Amino acid sequence: MASQYSISDPPSDAISALRFSPNPDSLRFAVASWDKFAYIYELIDGKNARQITKFEHRAPVLDVCFGKDDNEIYTACLDWDVRRIDVSTGTQTVLSTHDNGVRSVVYSNEHSLVVSAAWDSTLHIHPGTSDAQWSTATINLPSKPYSLAVSSSKLVIAMANRALHIYELKTLANECKSSANSLQNRLDIEPWQRRESSLKFMTRAVDCMPNDEGYASSSxxxxxxxxxxxxxxxxxARKYAFKCHRQPEGDVDVVYPVNAVAFHPIHGTFATGGGDGVVAIWDAIAKRRIRIYPKLAASVAATSFSANGKYLATAISPGAEDGKDEIPEGSVGIFIRELGENEVKRKTK
Known part of the structure; x- marks a missing residue:
């Protein structure tokens, strides 16, 4: 029987990102917040979550991800910095500084790359190991980036003007190493694919399929x-788009932003979280919704599955659609759902 509970000590301001560790043996997750902290939590026996530690920044933290293991995280900050943080010692190292706020950061374990995207319309490619023979490389983007995602072989960048670029991580790694002696280390590298989003409005989130075959994006x-x-x-010809996160009010459907997309690491189904406070589970292959969860108290800001596939974490925060400048009590929270064996599994015919 599935169960859900809220953690007792969430951040004090809006949550910008939440990600479980990619280690299947780990039940840790990292959280980024506008309260200028990055947090590490851990599920204890799957029944309770406790805060392990937190790391203060100079400005709101907009994104966070784990590195090579649970003792390494990377943060994207509104102070323009990309940081590597040693969780065990608390040591923060600035990897690079963009020319504007850093929106997203992702880590590729397969290629030992850290990639950040900032509102100065650049990507920074950093080596994921301290003994690498090259330092940060920069790629100019045609538009402001809104979201990053990595699969085992690809990097997907969703940008303004419905632009979407896909890079092969192997090519990025090779180009960074070969340009190590360049003074500026600014890469003039073409994306593997340029695409225009199938969605007519601004992209909010993107995530890659665990089988490395594609991705889902939301608007x-x-x-x-x-x-x-x-x-x-x-x-x-298989690509498609669908409507979701719309709530009937009177005679009209109120349309909400889809703020979060997260694929299940084992079943390949995916979760979406909306400004309506609802999380839904979808089967990308069968093109249908598997289930919808009860409405939460505020807009869904982020959602993530544990690497073992047994838990779903959801963060809520007041969104722009709530029309509130203040943070009402109880409107910032993190919920952990223990998933039933077949709860997010594709339904066989």
Whole structure:
């Protein structure tokens, strides 16, 4: 029987990101907040969550991800810095400084790369090991980036003007190493694919399928698109978009932004979280919703599955759609759902 509970000590301001450790043996998750802290929590026996530690920054933290193991996290901050933090010692190291707030950061374990995207319309590619023979490389983007995602082989960047670039991580790693002696280390590297989003409005979130075959993206206008990397006509004909996170009020449907997209690491289904405070589970292949969870007290800001596939963490915070400048009590929270064996599994016919 599935159960859900809230953690007792959430951040004091809006939550900008939440991610479980990619280690299947770990039940730790990291949280980024506008209260200028990055947090590490851990599930104890799956029944309780406790705060392990937190790290103060000079400005709101907009994104966080784990590195090579549970003792390493990376943060994206509004103070323009990208940091590596040693969880065990608390040591913070600035990897690079953008020319504007840093929106997203992701880590590729397969290629030992840290990639950050900032509102100065650049990507910074950092080596994920301190003994690398090269330092930070920069790639200019055509538009402001809104969200990053990595699969085992690809990097997906969702940007303004419905632009979407896909890079092969192997190519990025090779280019960074080969340009190590360049004075500026500014890479003039073409993306593997340039795409225009299937969604008509601003992209809010993107996440990659665990099987490395494609990705899902969401927009501010209650829609999600599912696409495949394979550029063949056959694969591209499979892509589709659908409406979601719309609530009837009187005679009209109120449309909410889809703020979060997260794939299940084992079943390949995915969760979406909306400004309506609702989390829904979808089957990308069968093109149908598997289930919808009860409405939460505020907009869903982020959601993440544990690497072992047994838990779903959801963060709520007041969104722009709530129209509140103050943070009402109880409107910032993190909920842990213990998933039933078949709760997010594709339904067989």
């Amino acid at each position: 501010i206008e209650g829609r999600v698109a599912v696409e495949w990397f394979d550029p063949s006509n056959e694969s591209q």
